[in-house]
Amino acid sequence: xxxxxxxxxxxxxxxxxxxxxxxxxxxxxxxxxxxxxxxxxxxxxxxxxxxxxxxxxxxxxxxxxxxxxxxxxxxxxxxxxxxxxxxxxxxxxxxxxxxxxxxxxxxxxxxxxxxxxxxxxxxxxxxxxxxxxxxxxxxxxxxxxxxxxxxxxxxxxxxxxxxxxxxxxxxxxxxxxxxxxxxxxxxxxxxxxxxxxxxxxxxxxxxxxxxxxxxxxxxxxxxxxxxxxxxxxxxxxxxxxxxxxxxxxxxxxxxxxxxxxxxxxxxxxxxxxxxxxxxxxxxxxxxxxxxxxxxxxxxxxxxxxxxxxxxxxxxxxxxxxxxxxxxxxxxxxxxxxxxxxxxxxxxxxxxxxxxxxxxxxxxxxxxxxxxxxxxxxxxxxxxxxxxxxxxxxxxxxxxxxxxxxxxxxxxxxxxxxxxxxxxxxxxxxxxxxxxxxxxxxxxxxxxxxxxxxxxxxxxxxxxxxxxxxxxxxxxxxxxxxxxxxxxxxxxxxxxxxxxxxxxxxxxxxxxxxxxxxxxxxxxxxxxxxxxxxxxxxxxxxxxxxxxxxxxxxxxxxxxxxxxxxxxxxxxxxxxxxxxxxxxxxxxxxxxxxxxxxxxxxxxxxxxxxxxxxxxxxxxxxxxxxxxxxxxxxxxxxxxxxxxxxxxxxxxxxxxxxxxxxxxx
Numbered sequence: 001x002x003x004x005x006x007x008x009x010x011x012x013x014x015x016x017x018x019x020x021x022x023x024x025x026x027x028x029x030x031x032x033x034x035x036x037x038x039x040x041x042x043x044x045x046x047x048x049x050x051x052x053x054x055x056x057x058x059x060x061x062x063x064x065x066x067x068x069x070x071x072x073x074x075x076x077x078x079x080x081x082x083x084x085x086x087x088x089x090x091x092x093x094x095x096x097x098x099x100x101x102x103x104x105x106x107x108x109x110x111x112x113x114x115x116x117x118x119x120x121x122x123x124x125x126x127x128x129x130x131x132x133x134x135x136x137x138x139x140x141x142x143x144x145x146x147x148x149x150x151x152x153x154x155x156x157x158x159x160x161x162x163x164x165x166x167x168x169x170x171x172x173x174x175x176x177x178x179x180x181x182x183x184x185x186x187x188x189x190x191x192x193x194x195x196x197x198x199x200x201x202x203x204x205x206x207x208x209x210x211x212x213x214x215x216x217x218x219x220x221x222x223x224x225x226x227x228x229x230x231x232x233x234x235x236x237x238x239x240x241x242x243x244x245x246x247x248x249x250x251x252x253x254x255x256x257x258x259x260x261x262x263x264x265x266x267x268x269x270x271x272x273x274x275x276x277x278x279x280x281x282x283x284x285x286x287x288x289x290x291x292x293x294x295x296x297x298x299x300x301x302x303x304x305x306x307x308x309x310x311x312x313x314x315x316x317x318x319x320x321x322x323x324x325x326x327x328x329x330x331x332x333x334x335x336x337x338x339x340x341x342x343x344x345x346x347x348x349x350x351x352x353x354x355x356x357x358x359x360x361x362x363x364x365x366x367x368x369x370x371x372x373x374x375x376x377x378x379x380x381x382x383x384x385x386x387x388x389x390x391x392x393x394x395x396x397x398x399x400x401x402x403x404x405x406x407x408x409x410x411x412x413x414x415x416x417x418x419x420x421x422x423x424x425x426x427x428x429x430x431x432x433x434x435x436x437x438x439x440x441x442x443x444x445x446x447x448x449x450x451x452x453x454x455x456x457x458x459x460x461x462x463x464x465x466x467x468x469x470x471x472x473x474x475x476x477x478x479x480x481x482x483x484x485x486x487x488x489x490x491x492x493x494x495x496x497x498x499x500x501x502x503x504x505x506x507x508x509x510x511x512x513x514x515x516x517x518x519x520x521x522x523x524x525x526x527x528x529x530x531x532x533x534x535x536x537x538x539x540x541x542x543x544x545x546x547x548x549x550x551x552x553x554x555x556x557x558x559x560x561x562x563x564x565x566x567x568x569x570x571x572x573x574x575x576x577x578x579x580x581x582x583x584x585x586x587x588x589x590x591x592x593x594x595x596x597x598x599x600x601x602x603x604x605x606x607x608x609x610x611x612x613x614x615x616x617x618x619x620x621x622x623x624x625x626x627x628x629x630x631x632x633x634x635x636x637x638x639x640x641x642x643x644x645x646x647x648x649x650x651x652x653x654x655x656x657x658x659x660x661x662x663x664x
Contacts, residue, residue, distance in 0.1 A: 002083055002094055010083050011564045013090040014067035017051045022089075023074055023210050024300030025257055038074055038300050039063045041292060043330050043400055055563060055578060064575040066563040075211045076239070078111055079566050085211060112180045113239045117214040119176060120186050123167060124158025124204040124217075134159035137222050138203045145269060146349050151276045154251060158204035160219060164196040185216075185234040199232060205268040207234070207286070208250040210297065216240040218247070218268055218286060233286065244293030246283040247271055255281040256301040263360070264290075264298075264307045270344035278353035279360070282344075290322035295329050306334045306364055310343040320371055320391075327398035333367040336360050368395060368408050372415050389416055393423065397430040485620075486537060488613035493540045494577045495609065496524055496547055497562055499602050520606060521551055527610050533617075539569045546570075608658055615654040622647045 002010075017033060020026060026033040026049060037047035037058040046060035057064040063073060071082040087094050127134040128142075129152075138159025142152055160167060168187045172178060178195065181187035189195045202219030209215050216234035234240055248271035256262045263282040265271055274282040285294060298305055305326060309316050316337075326333050336359075338347050348356050375388040396408050409427060413420045500521035518526075525548050528535075535541040543562060550557050562574035598605070625644050632640055 002080065002087075006087070006092065006094060007083060009092055010086050010090070011066075011068070011560060013092060014054075014086045015051070016049055016054045016056055016067045016070065019067040019070055019086070019089070020049050020056060022253075025302065036299055037061060037063065038296065041296060041329060053578065054560065055575060057575070065571060066560070066575075068564050069571055069575070071211070075209055075213065076110070079568075081111060081114065085213075109180070109183065110238050112177065113184050113237060114213060114215075116171070116176055116180045116184050116186065117216070117239065119171065119174075120167060120184075120217070121156055121158065121204075121206045121214040123170065124160055124199075124206070125156050126158075127161060128152070128157060128159040128203075131159070131161065133161055141203055141222065145273070145345075146276070147272060148276060151272060154275075155248075155272055156206045156208075156214070157272075158206065160197060160199040160202050160204055162201040164200040166200070167197045168195055184237055184239070198234075202232065205247070207240070207245060207247055209245065210249055210253060210300075212250045213239075215245060216242070220268075241293070242286070242288055243291040244297065245286075246294050246297055247286045248275065248283045249297060251275060252281050252283050253301055256298075260302050261304040261306065262298050262302050264305060265344045267343075267345065270308075270348075273345040273348040274356075277348040277351075277356050279348070279356060290319070290325060292325050292329070295326050295331065299329055299331060303330065304332045304334075306336055306360070307367070308336045308338065308344050308360070310338050310341070316374060320374070323367060323371075324395050324398050327367070327395055330400055334364045335367050335370040336363050336365070337370070368392065369411065369415070371395060372412060376415070385416070389418060389423075390426075392416070393426050393430055396423075397427050397434060485613055485616040488609065488616050489535045489537050489540045490577075491609045492524060492528070492535070492613065493543050493573065495602060495606050496521060496544065497559055497574055497577050498598075499606075500524075500547060501556060501558055502602070504603060504606070520602070521547055524606065524610070525551060533613075539573050542567065543570055543573065611654050611657050615651065615658065618647050618651050618654065622651065 017026070020033075020035075024035050024038050026035040029048075031050075031052060033049040033051070034045045035047050035049075036042055036045050037060055039058060040061040040063075042060050047056065047058045047063075049056045055064065055066055056070055065073070067086060068079070068082045071077060071085050072079060075082070075085070077085065084094060086092075128138045129135070138157075139152075142157055147157070168178075168181060171181055171186075178187065178189070182189050182195075185198055187195050188198050199217060199219035201223065202221050205218040205220070206214045207216040207218060216237075216239075218234075219232045221228055221230055221232075233242070236242060247268055252262070252271075252275070259281050261281060263274065263279060265274065265282060265284045266286075267284055268286065271282050271284045274280075283298070285291075307319075307323060309319075323333060338344065342350075347359075351359070372388070372392055375391060376385075378384065392412055396405055396412070399405050399408070405427065409420055409423045412418070413423055500519065502520050504518050504520045504523045525544070528544070529548075535544050547557065559574065559578055562570055563578065565571050565574065622644060625640055625647070629637065629640055
């Protein structure tokens with residue numbers, strides 16, 4: 001556990017702009033910053049960061065929160081993991097003892113898997129540098145490839161001993177559970193119980209997330225055994241989703257932002273050799289087909305991507321479809337074709353850094369032109385040429401900018417010897433088809449989300465009922481049962497979170513002449529407690545009770561306390577009620593020619609909100625009593641009628657205070 005004081009230091013230190021910019025590129029717009037949301041694919045930026053409020057908000061998918069929330073969602077971390085990440089970033093020391101076997105067992109699966117991966121990465125790295133076998137086989141291999149010591153350290157390269165149970169046995173002896181060794185893929189367990197290391201006898205390439213956490217491993221075999229795969233990777237797990245991970249992104253992200261360009265290769269050694277030769281803004285898809293998730297990671301840092309191909313024509317053709325996905329995300333794509341039989345690794349090692357960069361700069365080619373040239377090589381008859389045309393049109397149709405599409409159509413008309421009108425017409429049909437498919441998908445997703453929200457709403461409706469009592473001409477009678485008033489409860493929590501510490505009213509003690517004041521939180525909590533009312537929405541109730549507890553202890557809390565709360569549901573509510581303020585309950589009010597904001601009117605709006613809450617309860621209770629008359633026993637009718645009259649009188653008083661018309 002991290003103590004409360006340290007948590008508060010982390011919350012106070014973490015700045016949303018600094019945190020978000022570690023993962024994506026933002027540009028200034030007024031007092032805020034905007035960019036393409038990292039949580040869903042979009043072409044028009046709807047992701048906004050507010051440094052003054054220290055929060056982010058996506059107006060496209062609804063994601064929102066604090067620096068802690070961003071790290072949790074972006075890196076798929078737990079709340080404690082995100083706190084530790086931010087503590088490291090801001091140099092805040094968290095004193096924690098080494099995990100015992102019992103403590104490891106208590107951790108959540110994801111956290112434990114992360115711990116196991118970090119341990120394994122250090123284990124492999126130590127074996128490479130300190131173990132005789134590791135130095136003789138693994139280290140000599142990396143040195144043969146020209147990797148310098150600082151490069152080996154930078155990428156945490158390692159070696160897994162040939163003994164098939166070396167890692168597994170040592171990890172178990174240190175208290176790490178077999179369950180997590182197996183779930184991360186580090187250990188394979190047979191049906192008969194025999195367990196062994198997945199990466200035995202291989203050099204190791206740790207795979208890092210954008211934040212630098214080890215999420216998986218790649219291992220290259222050191223023998224010529226053709227029965228064994230040359231490369232083996234970690235399987236998919238709760239901490240590793242290969243479709244959204246790029247090898248080298250952690251090491252490259254700073255340089256990508258600096259140069260506003262990313263180079264994409266295929267393998268681990270390609271990235272490392274390019275990095276060592278000065279092209280440090282290089283990442284790899286690690287031998288897998290490029291995915292939308294991987295492209296989204298690149299787009300967070302730049303809109304300019306250059307794909308570096310070796311001379312393998314079959315491989316190039318197989319990868320062309322994947323690059324259409326890049327165009328679909330409005331990234332400027334270029335291609336560099338290396339001379340046969342070179343690949344990025346060998347080319348970087350056989351040339352000086354200047355020669356490498358000069359070659360890349362002078363051989364970059366627009367992707368559409370490159371694709372046209374490549375496909376035309378085999379288009380010997382009209383049918384194949386027609387297939388080429390359709391493929392090129394498919395790529396052009398992915399580009400959203402009409403002017404850019406027009407330029408490409410003109411160029412393709414010249415290269416393919418096809419009339420522009422025909423290309424325009426076919427491109428238009430393809431765009432419409434793609435649009436129709438996208439709309440159908442959105443409708444399906446929208447329906448699913450709508451159904452989900454209904455289920456959640458029903459499931460959260462509490463069944464318990466409590467008695468509300470109070471005094472005064474606008475107090476709710478004690479016989480009224482607790483009524484569910486979602487909208488009004490939300491209003492109350494809105495004011496509590498956003499204005500709790502603001503001065504509500506001043507007063508003077510007539511006996512002593514001393515002056516004082518109360519804040520909004522004191523007024524709201526006092527009103528609710530005096531009426532013995534209780535919020536029904538469990539999240540709102542938790543927020544209310546937490547605020548009340550701090551108030552009674554003489555402690556002050558503000559919006560950030562709830563935005564950074566350990567309770568996920570509390571965080572979600574706090575963020576929703578914080579951004580954007582003008583779209584919630586307090587709609588701007590116009591008085592004459594003056595436009596008033598919630599900040600101008602909250603002192604007069606809060607009493608109205610509480611009275612509206614009471615009015616909702618009274619009206620619902622009246623309706624229920626009138627309905628009960630239909631089945632009431634004769635001896636109960638008189639008492640019920642008296643209660644109805646009492647509620648009607650209270651309704652009239654409350655309505656007058658709110659200047660509402662009563663229909664009887």
